[in-house]
Amino acid sequence: MQNRLSEWANIAGAITVLPNFSARAGRRFFVVAVLAGFLSPALAQHSPSAAWQSTGCDSFGISEAPESVKCGFVEVPLRHARPHGPSISLATVVIPAQTSQAEPDPLFIAQGGPGGSTIDTFADVLINQPGYRPVLNRDLVLWDQRGTLHSKPALLCPEIAAADLQAVQANAVELSEAQQMRPYIECGHRLATEAGDLSAFNTVENANDVAAVAAALGYASINFYGVSYGTELGQYLMRQHPELVRGVILDAVVPTSFNLLTDVPFVQQRIGEKYFGGCAADPECAAAFPDLGSRFLALLDRLDAAPVRVEVRNPDAADGTAYAVDLDGGLLADALYQALYMQEMHSLIPYLVDRADKGDYQFVASVLLPLMLFDDTMAIGMYVAVVCAEHGDTDSSDLSYAGLARRLEESGKESAAAMLEICRAWDIEPLDNSVHEPVVSDIPALLLSGEFDPITPPSFAAEVGASLARDYQVNFPSGSHGQAFGDTCADGLIQRFLDSPDTWPPGSCAQANPGDYLLPGDILVVPALQGFVSSANDAGLARVARLSLSMLAGLLLLASAIPAYAIGGLWVRMRGRVVQHGGGAGALLSVCAPWLVCGAALLLGIFVYQFAQALAESYNSEPALLYLGAIRSEYGHIFTYAFAALVLLAVVIVTAVTLWTGERRSRAGRVYFTALALAAIIVVYSLWRLGMLVLP
Structure with missing residues (x-):
């Protein structure tokens, strides 16, 4: 079994692409992408219930938060059907509206993953950099979803992160399949002891949490923004609590039918063809980087046969501790795939592939690998629990990846098999298959997509929008994974949509084409x-x-x-x-x-x-x-x-x-x-x- 769960984390919004167990044994990273966040009205206007317990914002790692920003925990049932049973605490931050005429309905912001921390990703940015707030006339409510970083319990798996780092270091011992699975098994057993019912950490309960947090803060109606997995959570919320939701913004849309265990290779193939095919069709790019797609695949095979040793530094360590890492084809592919999540990297992708083919791994070693190897904010346990609840009963015996690149076909089958084994070991109770059905709703919904999104293409928004009666779809030709926060066009669309959800927001500003690829010259x-x-x-x-x-x-x-x-x-x-x-x-x-x-x-x-x-x-x-x-x-x-x-x-x-x-x-x-x-x-x-x- 090959195992690598590719991973990233950087400034806001995320989706995690499950174990991509590939060419070299003993490696697991989670692929996580990024985006950024937002703000909200005076808590004094609302009456928090007894479920709200205030705490200092510094306990959430928020620096220099003004007194108007409220931080605390909302206590909710572990199982909402058992209100008097065990409870958990959800870390919550309320950022008040910045205008005197604040609207009563706030904007709830949901991070992706599943397992990403909304507070860690968005709070500092939205509090200290007003330019990232698409609306100023509404409270912003950030909460760490159940099982994530600042909520209690947090389903973190440091034993997996340590094993991942050990596995990629120079001269790492080749591990058997059982040894590769051991950190996952150990984490699952530990979390089951510490957190109790791991099957309760699913999207159904997660959506019920949103209603509970709104009630605890005294909001009768809310607006909802979700990015990546957060868009799936938003759809569950529309289905389970339609009376609560005034409008939703789904950014980097994930259909409820999308299976993270089996479907990722297809979107990976799409984005690869988009970049390599786009370069081949551009005369200047093709001349500067001839046969780029073929050279990239050949490079991955060469590195699998003879990994290259690179030095990777931990940016979070005061002394910048360096590690000697053996870079093989699978690890390089994961690292470059992660770069596709950052929209500003679009023009550099052909150049980076070309430099790697010529033996220059400086960018990979100094920027991409540290993001993958040293993120300690991702709640891997939450990720596993959610994915296993939704797709742990997948039948992998007849998976077909016909037409895909060989590497994607192999990694797709191996990743699915590995994750299903983890699901069985964690004994996660599957949700009813009805959760995968399209959400039918007349709640106004703004769906944002990026043409160069590596994991949630625009076709996903069209699929979700087909069952929504009042959806507005906007595709950004130059966009990647997540459009909001800092993009004036996307933020303006959100503002106009929230001001008037029944009016189609003009999307002409989104039509800017991507810039030319940067050439060596x-x-x-x-x-x-x-x-x-x-x-x-x-x-x-x-x-x-x-x-x-x-x-x-x-x-x-x-x-x-x-x-x-x-x-x-x-x-x-x-x-x-x-x-x-x-x-x-x-x-x-x-x-x-x-x-x-x-x-x-x-x-x-x-x-x-x-x-x-x-x-x-x-x-x-x-x-x-x-x-x-x-x-x-x-x-x-x-x-x-x-x-x-x-x-x-x-x-x-x-x-x-x-x-x-x-x-x-x-x-x-x-x-x-x-x-x-x-x-x-x-x-x-x-x-x-x-x-x-x-x-x-």
């Missing part, structure tokens, strides 16, 4: 930026900070030469003094000394300023370049200033030696000039250590 990789991306931990950032401060200090001292020599020269003339330059060739250097050091200061200052400007403009037009540690190549000319300053620096050093050996200028003048020369050396050294001296 468009990109200039800067080692300084690559190092910053790969060293985003306390130790790495401290090093960058030290070098940056030394560079700035040197620049300030150098810059002092311009006013100092200008004022000093004027003073000498006014006093009628003569600067002693001596004779010979050194006299010319003595005369030119102020001009040399001022020229170096100007060149270095211009370089640093233009480099900062190039960063801002590059990332404004192509945010993905930040992840790559690069700027647009059109700014390559700015490095000419740095190299010109290097030439001047060499002359400055020679001049400093000449001034001392020939006793030219005053002693104070020689000391000051030497200090300037040392400052220039410090600046250039810092630039070199930061990797900012790139050939233009």
Whole structure:
């Protein structure tokens, strides 16, 4: 059995794609994608019930929350049909509306997964960055769904995460099937002891929780936003509590019939064809990256036969602990698939595949693998419980993946078999098959899709919308997994929809086509930026900070030469003094000394300023370049200033030696000039250590 549950986690909304047990035994990561969040009205306007228990927002890891933001737990039954039975506590955050005329119905926000933390993903962003809030005239209610990070109990499985990390490290021992399954079995047994009835952690009870939280907070009617798995939860809510829901926004829509155990390979095939086929149909992309799809599959086979060792750092560790990881084809495929969830990565995908085919795994090792290997917020137990409840009775004996790539066919069958074994071991009670039927409803629903979504394509929204009487579907041609929060078009659509759910929101703003793929000639990789991306931990950032401060200090001292020599020269003339330059060739250097050091200061200052400007403009037009540690190549000319300053620096050093050996200028003048020369050396050294001296 091959086993890898691919995983990611980054800033908001998610879906997890189940065990993709592939080429190398002993590996499991969960594939999780991201998105971002929102805000809500004064709790004082509503009367929380006794089920609400306030707590400090810092207990949820929320930094600097204003007093108006309310944090607490809502106690709900473990089984809503047994109100006097065991109970659980749902972590909840209420962010009040930002307008004086707040609407009474809030917006509930549901994270994906299943198993993702809504609070961890959205709260800080929505509280501290108002630009990410699509509406300001409604309360935002964030709650961690039952079993997730901040709720009690949380169905976390650190033993699985530890085994996953151990399995990919260099020289890892090959494990038997039983050994590979052991962490899952151990986690299931532990959670059954700690949490009790694991079968209660399902989408039916999850939807009932929404109604319970609304009642506890005093809301008679709510609006609902869900992303990815959150859209499935939203459909269950529409079916189970239609009287509560005023309107729903389903972003990255998951049909209730979608089977995470068996259906993922089909959507993976679709997105692969979309990227590789799109590049082949684009003359410039095809010329820059010929036969990209074939080369990618061949690369995966090569890495399966001979894995490449890469260094991966834990960004959450203060010292940036490094691990030697053997990168095989399956792990690379999982890592690049995860990149497809980030819309800003769209233009870079062909380039990243091409670089990997040529042996450059820097981006994979410094950005993608850390996201996969070191996320500790995903409630794997919640994921397993939900998926097993919905699909644990799947018959995998006659699965057909005809027409799919060989790798997808193999991993699809193996993943389904592995997950079904986990479901049996956890003894999760299956839900009635009626939960998979389409939800029939007349509740207004806004369905948002992205053409480049790697897991929930636009056809899913059409499938769900077919049974909804008042649905509005908007497809974003350049969109990926989740459109809301930060996208002005999507956020505007949500605002207009919530203001008037019965009016079709104009979706013309969504029709912007995706930009062109970035070609090698468009990109200039800067080692300084690559190092910053790969060293985003306390130790790495401290090093960058030290070098940056030394560079700035040197620049300030150098810059002092311009006013100092200008004022000093004027003073000498006014006093009628003569600067002693001596004779010979050194006299010319003595005369030119102020001009040399001022020229170096100007060149270095211009370089640093233009480099900062190039960063801002590059990332404004192509945010993905930040992840790559690069700027647009059109700014390559700015490095000419740095190299010109290097030439001047060499002359400055020679001049400093000449001034001392020939006793030219005053002693104070020689000391000051030497200090300037040392400052220039410090600046250039810092630039070199930061990797900012790139050939233009």
